[in-house]
Amino acid sequence: MTTLQSKLAEARSQGRAALIGYLPAGFPDVESSVRVVQAMVDGGCDVIEVGLPYSDPTMDGPTIQRAAGMALEAGTTPKDVLAVVRATAATGAAALVMSYWNPIERYGVEAFAADMADAGGSGVITPDLIPEEAGPWIAASDAAGLDRIFLVAPSSTDARLKLTCDASRGFVYAASLMGVTGTRAKVSGTAERLVERTREATRDSGLPVCVGLGISNGAQAAEVAAYADGVIVGAGFCQRVLDAPDLESGLDAVRAFAAELGEGVRAAAR
Amino acid sequence: MNTDAHPVPDYLGEGGHYGRFGGRFSPEALVAALDEVAAAWEEAKSDPAFQAELNTLLAEYTGRPSPLTDARNFSAHCGGARVLLKREDLNHTGSHKINNVLGQALLTKRMGKTRVIAETGAGQHGVATATACALMGLECVIYMGEEDTRRQALNVARMNMLGAEVVPVTIGSRTLKDAVNEAFRDWVANVDTTHYLLGTVAGPHPFPSMVRDLHYVIGAEAREQVLERTGALPDAVAACVGGGSNAIGVFAAFIPDESVRLYGFEAGGDGVGTGRHAASITGGSPGVFQGTRTFVLQDEYGQTVPSHSISAGLDYPAVGPEHAWLADSGRASYAAVTDAAAMEAFRLLCRTEGIIPAIESAHALAGAREIGAELGPDATILVSLSGRGDKDVNTAAAYFGLTGDEGERNR
Known part of the structure; x- marks a missing residue:
């Protein structure tokens, strides 16, 4: 069982959703990103998605684009990302990587899977890789014992929900809305329906369904936690680091934000 | 002249693969839209009425x-x-750009969509897209890198005259590739009403083969x-x-x-x-x-x-x-x-x-x-x-x- 799987099982046994936080490695620089991750974990994140910054992030909105752009300007490499994964795993949280596909392919799919496992990572989220194109990744992640998280969307047909859930391990990432990453004033009404439909596809496997995109405060986290196995938050963490006058106050804000979200996932009626 | 033939090359594999190249590396959220475009194009290709309408435009409008x-x-x-x-x-x-644009604009109407988005670098594809949208009564938004809007101010004016909105892209390197990224972001959020009229034989399947057919x-x-x-x-x-x-x-x-x-x-x-x-x-x-x-x-x-x-x-x-x-x-x-x-x-x-x-x-x-x-x-x-x-x-x-x-x- 990967750390991710045990974290999700632990949250479930506590009658709550897991809290999953995203941060690009190297934002605002490699060392500081490790400290931000620690603050996220201290505040209550069960799982950390370590972002691999990429030059062409077509699924990200302005906040994460800016954060990942700063990480690239700071010279962040895939090796740095793996170092942040290692540091994340050392906090006790489950460590995932979230990456567009080309940097992993360039690194070497098998080599990346092996190095990821060696760093103590649990799995990888691949937002621009669909199962039909994932043959080498499915083989490599199986060989390395990594979880493999594909995405489903409100536009996914029932047949594609089944295909995607069957190819996933650890959890399946349900994109709450049709759009890019970023905070939203309201949780999309399509999210709950998507989770319901996805549960049909995971009825036999019991694969957890975690929801991301647009979740920006404790109340929204509670709303989503009422029907999802995990609540994924990214832009809100990045925004707090961007807005802070210095790193220390940024860490305080990140810790407080994680705690607010953590209260949300615990408050949810399930 | 025989302009309505769209022979499928024998090396085009399933899922839009050309040997080890091609395919579809897209967010899941766009797969339904890509499937819709692919199916609509397959139908339109073999629909004599669609081909006749396109060929009339090519002859009488394009020249x-x-x-x-x-x-x-x-x-x-x-x-x-x-x-x-x-x-x-x-x-x-x-330029040749109009061949593709007229075909995809007709397809947009056939799919019941009312809004078209496109990327442009120098402005040729943007102008062609704005032209087709003006002709067919489609709302048109063109993404263009901020650098390019400055270098090609005249083409920005042309697109505006044709009724298109030109959105300067201010992120990344502020050039064509960033305009493509921004068009994909728009598309995923507005896919119910919007067709992404991609201007070249790149992007996820079916764009490379559809744009090829149209040229x-x-x-x-x-x-x-x-x-x-x-x-x-x-x-x-x-x-x-x-x-x-x-x-x-x-x-x-x-x-x-x-x-x-x-x-x-x-x-x-x-x-x-x-x-x-x-x-x-x-x-x-x-x-x-x-x-x-x-x-x-x-x-x-x-x-x-x-x-x-x-x-x-x-x-x-x-x-x-x-x-x-x-x-x-x-x-x-x-x-x-x-x-x-x-x-x-x-x-x-x-x-x-x-x-x-x-x-x-x-x-x-x-x-x-x-x-x-x-x-x-x-x-x-x-x-x-x-x-x-x-x-x-x-x-x-x-x-x-x-x-x-x-x-x-x-x-």
């Missing part, structure tokens, strides 16, 4: 078939080889015209390659003709050795970029490297996946043409034929000079003159020193 011009004077600068120019520059809006008319016409004019097939076909839409269009009809050599000329910028170029096949490596697997300009970590070319239309850090396959299989040859060689060919065509070519197309002309020198005076070379150079007058005038004081001296 097809485009002529074939014997470049008798320019020939002397091509080793004496006979050079036949396929005049896509004479199409409405000034097939270039090669189909040219093949008949060359046969009629010369009584034989050409020895070589030359085209410029950025994303590669005009090149695929002219190559496709000749791919089964094994005696015909196919040459794609990429933008070599300052020279492939300098790192300042846009030659993805010649100077790039296989990778995944903007929805497809193809040759990409990338660093050792898989980050996209900015491209450079004097020609905005070729200034793109990747290439359509079918070209990647044609290069891999050896059916077509690709080489880089520097800015300097392209501008010399540009100057020569202006002076010898009275035709101002697009700087993009000048790369194909420079390539034809090399092919002609190799094949000699008995050879016939078909060149895709993909666009006209009106849009490039400022760039060319600055390049040749025809502005300001120097311009006075050269008058």
Whole structure:
């Protein structure tokens, strides 16, 4: 069982959703990103998605684009990302990587899977890789014992929900809305329906369904936690680091934000 | 002329794969829309009413078939080889881009969508898209890198006149690739009402094969015209390659003709050795970029490297996946043409034929000079003159020193 799987099982046994936080490695620089991750974990994140910054992030909105752009300007490499994964795993949280596909392919799919496992990572989220194109990744992640998280969307047909859930391990990432990453004033009404439909596809496997995109405060986290196995938050963490006058106050804000979200996932009626 | 044939090449595999290239590297959220476009295009291709409507537009609005011009004077600068120019520059809006745009705009209406988005670099595809949307009553939003909106202010004004909204893209390198990223972001959020009218043979399946189908008319016409004019097939076909839409269009009809050599000329910028170029096949490596697997300009970590070319239309850090396959299989040859060689060919065509070519197309002309020198005076070379150079007058005038004081001296 990967750390991710045990974290999700632990949250479930506590009658709550897991809290999953995203941060690009190297934002605002490699060392500081490790400290931000620690603050996220201290505040209550069960799982950390370590972002691999990429030059062409077509699924990200302005906040994460800016954060990942700063990480690239700071010279962040895939090796740095793996170092942040290692540091994340050392906090006790489950460590995932979230990456567009080309940097992993360039690194070497098998080599990346092996190095990821060696760093103590649990799995990888691949937002621009669909199962039909994932043959080498499915083989490599199986060989390395990594979880493999594909995405489903409100536009996914029932047949594609089944295909995607069957190819996933650890959890399946349900994109709450049709759009890019970023905070939203309201949780999309399509999210709950998507989770319901996805549960049909995971009825036999019991694969957890975690929801991301647009979740920006404790109340929204509670709303989503009422029907999802995990609540994924990214832009809100990045925004707090961007807005802070210095790193220390940024860490305080990140810790407080994680705690607010953590209260949300615990408050949810399930 | 037979313009309604869209033969499927035997190497196009399931899921839009060309050998190890192509495919669909897209967010799941877009898969339903891509499937919808693919299914709609498959239906439209075999619907005589759709084809008739498209062919009427191509004839009466675009002005097809485009002529074939014997470049008798320019020939002397091509080793004496006979050079036949396929005049896509004479199409409405000034380039081959209109072929694809009219087809996809009709398809947009067929799918019941009311809004079109598109990317543009220099503005040619944006102007063509704005034109088709004006004609068909579709809402039109064009994404354009902020740098490009400044360099191509006149084209921004043209698009505005045609009723399109031009959105400057202020993130990333603020050029064509970032405009494509932003169009994908818009599409995923507005896919119920919106079609993304992609301007080249790149992106996720079905775009490379659909855009190829819509430009097939270039090669189909040219093949008949060359046969009629010369009584034989050409020895070589030359085209410029950025994303590669005009090149695929002219190559496709000749791919089964094994005696015909196919040459794609990429933008070599300052020279492939300098790192300042846009030659993805010649100077790039296989990778995944903007929805497809193809040759990409990338660093050792898989980050996209900015491209450079004097020609905005070729200034793109990747290439359509079918070209990647044609290069891999050896059916077509690709080489880089520097800015300097392209501008010399540009100057020569202006002076010898009275035709101002697009700087993009000048790369194909420079390539034809090399092919002609190799094949000699008995050879016939078909060149895709993909666009006209009106849009490039400022760039060319600055390049040749025809502005300001120097311009006075050269008058």
